[in-house]
Amino acid sequence: MTCWFQAVFVVAWFRQRPNLALHGKAFGLSQAxxxxxxxxxxxxxxxxxxDLHSALHRAAGEGLPHLILDGKVFDATDAASRP
Incomplete structure (x- = not known):
């Protein structure tokens, strides 16, 4: 399988999140x-x-006051002063 075909398979899975075994079968793949x-x-x-520190530093550099990651709010203004 080409990289392109594998990427299409994965993007299609991310869009609908169907049963992976059936999704694979539709693409001619075994479950494994x-x-x-x-x-x-x-x-x-x-x-x-x-990583979290890079995301916080980038947000602070772009002037964003906070960042919401996975449902948790992180203060981005504090991140600029951390190493």
């Missing part, structure tokens, strides 16, 4: 391969995501 492709894509996305 569907899970592997999904988790590989999630790992790639997670590696590119900023």
């Amino acid at each position: 391969t569907a899970y592997r492709y999904l988790h590989e894509a999630i790992d790639v996305l997670a590696d590119q995501a900023p």
Whole structure:
């Protein structure tokens, strides 16, 4: 499977979050391969995501007073003064 096909598979899954075994079958994949492709894509996305400190420093640099991450409010103005 090409990278493009794998990306289409994962984007389609993220849009609707269907049963992964059935979704994989629709793409001609076994259940094990569907899970592997999904988790590989999630790992790639997670590696590119900023950590909390980077996100807070960026928000402070852009003048945002706070940031809401996963339902929790973090003060971004304090982040600028931290190392």
